[in-house]
Amino acid sequence: MNRREGEACPRRNADAALDRDAGAASSSPVVAAFKVFQQELDTKHDKHERLVKISRDVTIESKRTIFLLHRVTSVPNAEDILKEAEVKLDAVRQKIGQIAEELRGEDLFQFHRAFTPGIQEYVEAVSFLHYIRHRGLISLEEINARLVFSTAEKVDPEGTAEEPQTAGPALTFQVTPSDYLLGVADLTGELMRMCISSVGNGDIDTPFQLSQFLRQIHDGFSYIGNTGPYEVSKKLHTLRQSLGKVEDACYALRVRGSEIPKHMLADVFSSRTALPDPEEGVV
Amino acid sequence: VDFGEFSCGDEIRKVVQTLEQAAREILTVLQSVHQPSGFKEIPSKCAKARELFCTVRTQLGELKTKFPVEQYYRFHEHWRFVLQRLAFLAAFVVYLETETLVVREEVAKILGIQVVREKGFHLDVEDYLAGVLIMASELSRLAVNSVTAGDYTRPLRISNFINELDSGFRLLNLKNDPLRKRYDGLKYDVKKIEEVVYDLSIRGLAKDAGDK
Numbered sequence: 001m002n003r004r005e006g007e008a009c010p011r012r013n014a015d016a017a018l019d020r021d022a023g024a025a026s027s028s029p030v031v032a033a034f035k036v037f038q039q040e041l042d043t044k045h046d047k048h049e050r051l052v053k054i055s056r057d058v059t060i061e062s063k064r065t066i067f068l069l070h071r072v073t074s075v076p077n078a079e080d081i082l083k084e085a086e087v088k089l090d091a092v093r094q095k096i097g098q099i100a101e102e103l104r105g106e107d108l109f110q111f112h113r114a115f116t117p118g119i120q121e122y123v124e125a126v127s128f129l130h131y132i133r134h135r136g137l138i139s140l141e142e143i144n145a146r147l148v149f150s151t152a153e154k155v156d157p158e159g160t161a162e163e164p165q166t167a168g169p170a171l172t173f174q175v176t177p178s179d180y181l182l183g184v185a186d187l188t189g190e191l192m193r194m195c196i197s198s199v200g201n202g203d204i205d206t207p208f209q210l211s212q213f214l215r216q217i218h219d220g221f222s223y224i225g226n227t228g229p230y231e232v233s234k235k236l237h238t239l240r241q242s243l244g245k246v247e248d249a250c251y252a253l254r255v256r257g258s259e260i261p262k263h264m265l266a267d268v269f270s271s272r273t274a275l276p277d278p279e280e281g282v283v
Numbered sequence: 284v285d286f287g288e289f290s291c292g293d294e295i296r297k298v299v300q301t302l303e304q305a306a307r308e309i310l311t312v313l314q315s316v317h318q319p320s321g322f323k324e325i326p327s328k329c330a331k332a333r334e335l336f337c338t339v340r341t342q343l344g345e346l347k348t349k350f351p352v353e354q355y356y357r358f359h360e361h362w363r364f365v366l367q368r369l370a371f372l373a374a375f376v377v378y379l380e381t382e383t384l385v386v387r388e389e390v391a392k393i394l395g396i397q398v399v400r401e402k403g404f405h406l407d408v409e410d411y412l413a414g415v416l417i418m419a420s421e422l423s424r425l426a427v428n429s430v431t432a433g434d435y436t437r438p439l440r441i442s443n444f445i446n447e448l449d450s451g452f453r454l455l456n457l458k459n460d461p462l463r464k465r466y467d468g469l470k471y472d473v474k475k476i477e478e479v480v481y482d483l484s485i486r487g488l489a490k491d492a493g494d495k
Contacts, residue, residue, distance in 0.1 A: 030384050034451030040408050042456055107400060109356035 047102060051114035054098050058118030061092045062125040066190055069128050073198045085129050092122055097149040100173040116179055123175060123183025128190055135209065137217065140180045147173040178229045185221065185235035188214055192242035195249065204253055211250045218243045294349045295361045302342050302365045309335045309372045316379065317425060319432035325379050332376050339369060340395030347404045355404065363410060369394055370406065370414025375421055382440060384448065387411045409462050416465045419445055423472040426479045435488045438479045445476055
């Protein structure tokens with residue numbers, strides 16, 4: 001029966017104290033085995049914690065980017081905001097590179113819970129920027145294409161290298177389809193808000209564009225229904241509400257749009273009370 | 284967006300069900316050691332249990348094929364429960380045979396799986412530890428039933444064993460997760476066994492049989 005002997009493990013003060021108390025037990029193979037387990041578990045927990053911290057930074061910066069992007073509707077030069085947002089998201093991508101580094105050689109699903117909130121927030125931010133620019137939905141492939149980080153950059157001072165030297169396979173972070181979906185679901189909430197604020201600014205074209213876009217997203221999610229991850233079903237419910245608000249606003253604009261003074265257009269949204277979801281109980 | 288990945292779940296579930304059935308069968312064999320008549324038959328029961336583990340090895344081999352090897356943790360929750368039970372049953376068999384704590388490598392060998400993640404379908408250290416804790420509860424029950432069956436020496440040996448296990452677990456820095464909750468139950472097992480030992484010693488029933 002092969003067995004792990006008590007290898008040289010870094011001892012902390014706590015261990016030393018325990019050994020004193022345990023006396024003879026400190027030399028037992030059981031205790032020796034558990035010291036190895038302690039190390040293994042500590043290493044795993046430490047990595048988890050580091051990922052949580054990075055993920056929190058990703059969340060905060062992504063959220064700030066989203067707030068920044070909301071200002072495009074109320075500002076004359078949208079391009080400045082978009083450029084600034086791009087800079088912010090580059091910084092976020094750097095952070096995601098740190099996540100990728102931590103996950104090198106690991107099973108990313110073992111730590112998924114640590115970084116999924118940040119990643120979803122990033123998806124939300126980057127897809128928001130994409131929509132504002134291109135009026136379309138960014139694809140998962142496009143997102144992942146920008147999450148390629150090279151390993152150690154080799155700078156050849158002479159500049160004589162004919163081929164770029166890479167230290168090995170490039171480090172990447174691949175957003176999972178599940179995180180992508182959840183991020184897009186959250187995006188719809190931001191789009192709904194953008195819809196409201198654009199109406200308040202007298203823009204009566206954007207609501208109709210958004211309505212169509214949101215409907216497409218909603219239909220996509222409906223198709224997935226309950227076959228996807230559990231969290232998607234929950235977000236589908238919120239998505240329906242967002243879509244409902246936007247559709248009602250479009251209706252109001254269509255029917256009464258010319259009658260409403262511009263500064264009161266925003267009220268078009270607030271008069272709608274939350275109606276019960278007709279499909280409640282099915283989701 | 285491709286959801287083909289989610290269809291793995293059904294295939295995995297089917298194999299897990301067969302594993303749960305096998306685990307139940309092994310448990311049935313080993314449970315009988317709690318009966319007075321069962322004590323004498325411990326070696327044959329262990330042998331029978333080991334035979335049944337053959338089936339488990341086959342089934343786990345089957346399970347491995349149902350998903351991409353590098354996505355163990357994506358589907359881990361599907362088999363975590365049954366794997367912990369199997370770890371417990373392996374640990375229990377080894378205890379009954381040798382009265383020592385089975386090492387993780389031995390459990391993996393009995394189940395026909397790896398210890399190290401990179402080498403393939405493996406036994407996560409936390410699942411091994413959970414299995415050990417399940418066994419601790421089983422042993423506290425065994426201590427009680429040993430006395431009923433007239434064996435007054437076994438409880439002392441179980442007591443030494445569990446105390447050593449407890450020392451080991453105290454070294455771990457656990458998070459507030461299911462493993463920690465399960466570990467919290469160990470102190471009740473320790474207490475129960477201590478009470479059995481106390482009952483025996485004040486009545487002078489257990490002589491000097493505490494040494495391994």
